[in-house]
Amino acid sequence: MAKIKLGVIFGGISAEHDVSVISGTSVIRNLNKEKYDIYPIFISKKGEWFNCKAIDSKIVIGEEIKSTEKIENICETLKNLDVVFPVLHGLGGEDGSLQGMLELFNIPYVGCKILGSSICMDKVYTKIIFEKANILQAEYVYIRKNNDDYMYVEKDFSEEKYNIFEVIQKIIEKLEFPMFVKPSNSGSSVGINKANNAEELKEFIEHASVFDNKILIEENINGREIECAVLGNEEVETSVLGEIIPADKFYSYNAKYNNKESKTIMPAEISEELSNKIRNIAKRAYKATDCKGLARVDFFVDEKQDKIYINEINTLPGFTDISMYPKLWEKTGLSYSDLLDKLIELAL
């Protein structure tokens, strides 16, 4: 049988470029070379596309990709492929834009389509869908920065203009400290902070607005961080659960990628009853946000109060050898290579 021509795209213009390089090269190393002709495609931080040689050795974070040849005609390169696996995190890869380009070129690809990708990339819109689906989550408000003004957006989408001090008062009327401040479009905890008082709230809103003009502010949830891997198009399967024990006050960028003290426990030590409840919510959230192929659904679980809060959905979760998504499937009985085969099958 002829081999499948598979493009693996990694790197990208988002703040998660370096993580994507590790994920992408990990995917390439774990693919069955008998089955696939692999075309590694690297996108630089500036957004230039390069063909590169298959990468067999492990890449360390921040390492540059060598042996590349600039792609002059992206369309032509893509049209030569049977299927694409975009191993890109964040804007320009996980947000529906690349998915839209692949749709236009009529090329099958792994993962969520335009709608699911863009909903899940935008934390505010994800929360609006979760609300509609009656899934418990942290209370929130959101604002939009417009030049020096802040628009406070009500649940019915009516909005009012405030200065920074007024908008902080509005937020404090709605939510209690500590609060989480997040750029609506973000990932890898970039631009996210926990504010303990009005002064910090101001500082963190201004910081978040560097990354996105839409800013989400959430109540703090005290709970265990539990994650579930989901796989499928129509028929959807869920993995055993994993738990994150961040080494920092929360799972910040530093705790995620630099602090070796952050731990993951797989499967999470959690009762079967609770685990089943979480897996069911994960499935429902996946369907509600129009996910296809794969996603990792993240929760906060407050056992004392017997409450399961959904946090977010990652449509292109980390794919390094030690990443939660492939590891959870391994613990559920599906090896990394078999998982990749399954994802490509779902795409085709």
Ligand SMILES: Nc1ncnc2c1ncn2[C@@H]1O[C@H](COP(=O)(O)OP(=O)(O)O)[C@@H](O)[C@H]1O
């Ligand atoms: N409402 C919240 N309550 C408690 N911790 C939170 C809350 N929101 C986020 N966090 C912490 O911040 C981390 C990053 O936030 P998250 O919304 O998952 O953003 P990202 O998309 O960057 O992963 C979470 O893993 C968690 O540790």
Ligand SMILES: [Mg+2]
């Ligand atoms: Mg997260």
